[in-house]
Amino acid sequence: MATVSPAAERPEPGALPRAALLVGAAILVLAVASFVGARYGLLLAIGLGFGIVLEGFRFGFAGPWRRLIRERDPAATVAQLVSIGLVALAAFPLLATHGQELIGAHAPVGFAMIGGAFVFGACMQIVMGCGSGTLVNAGSGNAVSLLALPFFAIGSFFGADHLLWWTSLGTAPTVALSGTTGLIVTLAGLAAVSAFLWWRAAPEQRVIPRRLWLAAICLAALAIANLVVAGQPWGVVYGLGLWAAKGATALGADLSASSFWGTEANMERVGASLLTDVTSLTNLGIVAGAALVAAWRAGLGAGIPQLPARAWVATVIAGFLLGYSSRLAFGCNVGAFFSGISTGSLHGWVWFAAAFGGAFYGIKLRPILGLEPRT
Amino acid sequence: MKTRLIVVSIALVGLATMTLADLAASGAPDIYGQPPIIALGSGQASGGAHCAALPQ
Numbered sequence: 001m002a003t004v005s006p007a008a009e010r011p012e013p014g015a016l017p018r019a020a021l022l023v024g025a026a027i028l029v030l031a032v033a034s035f036v037g038a039r040y041g042l043l044l045a046i047g048l049g050f051g052i053v054l055e056g057f058r059f060g061f062a063g064p065w066r067r068l069i070r071e072r073d074p075a076a077t078v079a080q081l082v083s084i085g086l087v088a089l090a091a092f093p094l095l096a097t098h099g100q101e102l103i104g105a106h107a108p109v110g111f112a113m114i115g116g117a118f119v120f121g122a123c124m125q126i127v128m129g130c131g132s133g134t135l136v137n138a139g140s141g142n143a144v145s146l147l148a149l150p151f152f153a154i155g156s157f158f159g160a161d162h163l164l165w166w167t168s169l170g171t172a173p174t175v176a177l178s179g180t181t182g183l184i185v186t187l188a189g190l191a192a193v194s195a196f197l198w199w200r201a202a203p204e205q206r207v208i209p210r211r212l213w214l215a216a217i218c219l220a221a222l223a224i225a226n227l228v229v230a231g232q233p234w235g236v237v238y239g240l241g242l243w244a245a246k247g248a249t250a251l252g253a254d255l256s257a258s259s260f261w262g263t264e265a266n267m268e269r270v271g272a273s274l275l276t277d278v279t280s281l282t283n284l285g286i287v288a289g290a291a292l293v294a295a296w297r298a299g300l301g302a303g304i305p306q307l308p309a310r311a312w313v314a315t316v317i318a319g320f321l322l323g324y325s326s327r328l329a330f331g332c333n334v335g336a337f338f339s340g341i342s343t344g345s346l347h348g349w350v351w352f353a354a355a356f357g358g359a360f361y362g363i364k365l366r367p368i369l370g371l372e373p374r375t
Numbered sequence: 376m377k378t379r380l381i382v383v384s385i386a387l388v389g390l391a392t393m394t395l396a397d398l399a400a401s402g403a404p405d406i407y408g409q410p411p412i413i414a415l416g417s418g419q420a421s422g423g424a425h426c427a428a429l430p431q
Contacts, residue, residue, distance in 0.1 A: 040409070
């Protein structure tokens with residue numbers, strides 16, 4: 001059974017410590033912009049924004065799905081769909097008019113993709129953290145997420161390494177909606193799912209708090225900025241796998257024979273600074289942004305949960321599976337669900353359905369694995 | 376008492392160490408050889424380092 005030590009009583013930081021936090025973040029961004037490149041500084045700032053929005057508004061993916069399933073509370077899940085719709089409103093015309101400079105999160109549907117999304121959905125409920133959530137939680141002091149994070153990266157590395165074998169089991173051609181018709185179909189799909197969730201909701205839960213509206217709008221603005229600046233949609237797991245690939249290389253591994261890491265483009269990225277990799281920068285920014293908010297709130301005095309050994313073992317395994325499965329699924333809740341749907345990829349919709357199915361089992365497994373009390 | 380401050384400190388120090396070690400191994404990026412600040416309107420193709428992309 002999980003027990004949490006009582007939170008230490010701490011006063012909120014004064015104006016000076018808070019100003020120091022902002023100055024520190026600005027110095028980081030300026031340093032990267034000055035010594036690496038202006039685009040990379042801007043991407044780090046966007047990543048900081050993601051972290052600040054997700055932690056500041058307490059907006060996520062795993063928690064809202066859990067509340068939807070257990071309490072028939074659709075508010076935060078509908079807010080996710082609203083945010084995706086807002087991004088689609090900008091992304092579809094941008095991709096249609098600037099297809100040479102911008103790419104969508106387009107990937108094929110296949111057996112491994114569906115299975116990967118299902119496993120990811122289960123594991124993100126076990127550790128209560130998805131792709132972005134694990135980064136945010138690690139940055140705000142969650143010990144379970146901090147432990148899961150390196151294994152997430154290692155899993156992502158191996159999942160990418162084995163990706164072509166898995167896709168060879170059966171993969172359909174990539175289907176991506178585009179243009180005005182594609183946008184209308186996407187918005188209609190999001191509206192239909194939202195209406196269904198609203199209809200199935202408990203009557204007292206049929207309200208979306210202002211906090212979630214603001215979070216949805218801010219997240220959409222940052223995701224659009226990510227697309228415009230980086231030329232590609234918001235993603236998480238490529239960067240994590242790259243970190244592990246760099247670690248493997250540093251330990252003497254030769255990745256040239258890998259069907260994924262051995263390609264020219266990936267070998268080049270493994271050899272280049274991670275400060276020039278889009279998803280690495282936004283991932284680092286998410287952790288730092290979440291830490292900034294946690295320090296701003298003086299929310300770091302709470303105790304670390306006392307969990308049984310099997311819970312920590314489960315965290316390691318689930319962390320690895322989060323990384324591995326998200327590569328087979330062509331993304332996590334961010335790269336596949338959020339960015340896939342908002343840029344027209346069919347695999348984003350299939351990911352949503354499969355991961356949501358997996359979430360049911362993940363919720364059932366959490367108490368069995370000692371990550372929450374049995375009821 | 377062990378608090379969340381310890382967890383955050385480990386996360387930030389760990390990531391900073393990884394970044395600096397990587398920077399030392401890969402060498403300083405060529406600041407003058409970097410892409411334009413914004414991809415939109417740059418005329419350059421995206422790098423494609425995204426989790427939805429198949430290896431090319």
